[in-house]
Amino acid sequence: MSFINGIFLFAIGAAVIPIILHFVRRMQPKKVQFSSLLFLTETPKQLVKKRRLRDVLLMAVRASLVALLALAFARPFIPPELVPFVSREENESVVLLLDTSFSMSAYARAEDSGNRDSIFDEARAAAGDLIDASPPSDEYAVVAFSDTPRQLTELGSDKELHRAALASLAGPDNRKTSFYEALRLATEILDGSRHDQRKVVLLSDLQQSGWPGSIENWKLPSGVLFEPLQFGAYVGSNSFIEDIAVTTRRSSTETDGATIRLDARVRSESSVTDSLEVLEGNLVRLEIDDVGTESRAVPAIASSRVGFQQRIDDTGLFTGSLKLNDDGLSVDNEFYFSFAVDRRPSVLSIDGGRRSSYRESFFLEKAFDLGADRLYDFEAANEGSLSRRRLEGKTIVFGANLTSISGGVTSAVRAYVEGGGVMVLSFGDRANLDAYRRILRELEVGVVDRIVSPAADQGSEAIIGDVNWRHPVFSDLQGAAGGILRPKFRRFVRVTPDSSATVIASFDSGDAWLVEKRMGAGTLILTTATLGSEWTNFPINELYVPFVYQLAQYAISTGRERMMYNVGEVVGFSGNPGEQWNVRSPRGDVFQVALRQADGNSPSGNSIDAPAGSGRGFFRDTDVPGHYVATKGSQRFVFSVNVDPLESDLSRRDVDQVYASVVTPTDEAASEPQTAAEIMVAEEKNQKLWRFILAAVVLLFMLETFLANRPRLKPAKSR
Template identity: 25%
Template structure:
């Protein structure tokens, strides 16, 4: 507790007056013997004791009444927090972090939320002292740089210009920047106001704050959360777009799965979701969803050429407009490039049939081009030029390949592994462990014996590798002679969510397994590709099965959805011919940071000012497109209570006031709350009431408590 008028504390000396009066009353008169009144000597001791108790009680009540009256004149107040501002006259530095996300465009009972937030910020500035300084920042869009703290007039001008931005949010980064600005300010008292609708997508960023006050050199900073009313608009949004096709080519229909979600609390009908490709409307579905319900809609498009197929999904009939369009880019590759690394066959009685499959595919103008190398000819720096790498029968994978191969797959490329009959299991398993891809446990059968140890299990369609392998009508059963296995590696997959067994033996041993890793895919075979392992190489399914396996692995990155999500720095790596790179989005041009990477060029840009659209990357004659979209969380208006803010923000360096719900108060009441948050709450009226209470008690005791009466 502190005092605005501490001079009046000298009034506490007045409490001595009742004590002095009491001491004077204790002086005893002279004793005079008077025989006829001798019977008064028989007064009982209890009556005398009552009189003394009454005197002490009245003295205490009078002392307390004077004490609280003196304290009231000194105007006591409680600071917002124990370490918060303690003086209303000392200059302060105040930061205002204002939420300007797209959700702030919603309409509340007092108008648009963004206007409500700006009015609250204006009242904070208005209630401050003339010599207080300000730092103003927003959560979304490009951050306007402030090299110096602002006065009240300039702060009001900046607040008036703030508008909602349908861009990525940077709540955590902007809060930390505000904290740093306050730490560098000369003022001893500092506060940060956070004004927001409390949307979870914004506020959950503050959960990861890592501010710790390590010494007294750091300035104590008080945080004041201010929440606005919750807008009640209905909203329907496109939550995701995915491709049903894994292997894409020119002239082949692609299927887009579009998830539409009702993020509001009321049912919606008579709305429509449409597919638009290159400005042409290709399909439309009616939308009817219950609150919280999500539904998948399928659209088809046929790429007429290689390159980028660009488009957007549009929702019609929804009043919240900013998330009614979601963009997509599908890359249609002209061909996929494969590097086949194969063993020396001089010492082997059998030859791999895999190269023959690729050569036959090339002759039929398939979508694959390939190059063959021996292990000693391989140069890891050239790997990014290929969409997939096939390791066919290598006895031992060189250790110096490990990290480069791991990065190659992680960056979105494909890898196929076929073991050697003379393979080093320990080396293989160390390699598999890089991808969390399980391990080989032992070997079953005898290589080249042609003695069956087991058969391949029935083939079950469903995986992209097995699509269109068999020509059949409707639900017609697959009727083939299942291959016999003579020799294979027993393998145990990782069992994680990214591991899928594509082919199995009749005893459930995996024969071909997919392991997803990063943005890429790793296919592991437990069989080699020559007749010494099985009769699969001479079976009719061998060629289409392994051709599609290679096609699937090489489709991991070069085909598919090219996307970037707002709210994080844009990073992209590619083997470009030119380092003169520029970015184009919505008619604006940007120059990114360009660095030489191990396998090409690495591009980075903050992207803070970007909004959803189609981003074009240009480097010389090369051009690439990427869809830019908001995180679906920006469409979900669920908010956090102010108590949850306090729990997230609190740390050793930060003191957090109780949240203010601005939507509940009138302008005058809000001013009082804001003033209390900055200067503390005056409590002199409490002391006046206490003083009056003690005076009333003194009067009541004087009249009722007749301690002098004798019973």
């Protein structure tokens, strides 16, 4: 037995005081001379013996009281190594977080070690060992995570169940690492724990990219212990293709086909000193389906760009890949890409105004039709040609000075925009405001009020007051404009935008200049003035040509579907509500993506979360890198999926950094290694033997009171 306050053991010596008092107060019989013993009664010897026994018992009780009080103040405890059946620790509720992200598939040991287990294999084995070594009363829950967490088992003490859950994991996936969601789920699981002692154990390589800025301001709840375990002490070299840029170059005489320029950035990450040696003799090989192959040497530097150039004679959708030499982490050595070779972008200008040098088409033609150096095919038409067939296939359509907008025109505009086109509507002297009111109301763009003359209303011509410089139309113009657009406007139409529309630029009076309304896969942009010189001097401003080219570029990016994704990203599909896309994965699996129907009902598939009536669906099964082919009737679309390049960067955080970023300072101090004295105090608090000693003191005090106050025995009367 050990004691916390051993100095109180000296007080046990005070137990001799009742003993001394017992002997000191013991009365010796006196001899008294009596004349006669006739009137004295003889005390029986049996009664004398009983009195002596009671006095000895009182002495022992009082001595024990003093000794036990001293022992209680000394706070005794039994070391667990002496009495194994005494529990040393409180029962725990533990959540095991097992990292299954792509980086965990790297080898855990150097190649010359002969051990080819992955980091994931080592982490899973360690998780099983923790479960096996835990006391039977501890409860565990197992969570596997990459970018999202999955709870495999509930909190419980069934070790076989937890081991089976670990064994069911096929291995790491191709997704990126995100620690925040996993830690947050762990705290939610521990809210329902049976034991007060709660703990989160993180088994991972602690990859640096998995710690976003959002987790820096988040901490585990107070009282929850945290133990990060890092695996994969050896991190081998890993070379990968970080990104690729595909640009199309076409001469002025070419309409079909183009020259494709591909620029790939190759990186090598390693923790070994000779990290650059991994690139020595490395090649990157380009393969484009039905086009050809080409190889380039990779410079022996940590980050480099490798360029390719290929001639493609046809238009359409193309897929290809760039592949590096195998380095053990082979999945990210191949980068898949898709691209489209389209016909030259086309611009259509429909102007209802008189043919003059002031009309909108005149300035747009001068901006876009540059002869042999043109980047766009420009076409001007009159208002009567505004039909669905005429709009089909156009990159961007400008409509101005429209005088008659029938229901058929509105339907044609809606179909064109929802199909991915961009239409720019503007006003003019011949514009029919009633016709504009109808089409803008039916398309839910806004409400047309009247023509405003700023000089009459505010004493000066209007200028551009507020611009959303983050919008793609203006993002590249801010530097050139110095933050201010200087054209002046003599007139404009006051329009109140619909709640579903967005004002991307306004006049100094607060009235809207440019209003954008997203419709399906495309967008409609309303300018409340003109793009000709009837109401403004903007066409002769130095920013006019860059502005209309930005509009055209925005139209190209709007109508073009994204074709390259990272593993785990969601791919959107559009079409008529109720239709269905079939998506074939690189493994040959076919998935159905149903588009949300107008009545809000949707067939089963990957279309959850799509707004009712939008004609949109979402594909989420992008877990396998490679090329995906989507078809809907005669329509065909391809896209490529790759491992997130951040996940290929194997740099990691130290255990101390991870611990400090998750645990609050107070809990951190409480969780530091204990000294021997602190361990003794903890053991004594766990056993609390002093409570039993005090209980014995109370019982002895009651016994002493009873014995001390018991009536003295009287001799029996003689008959």
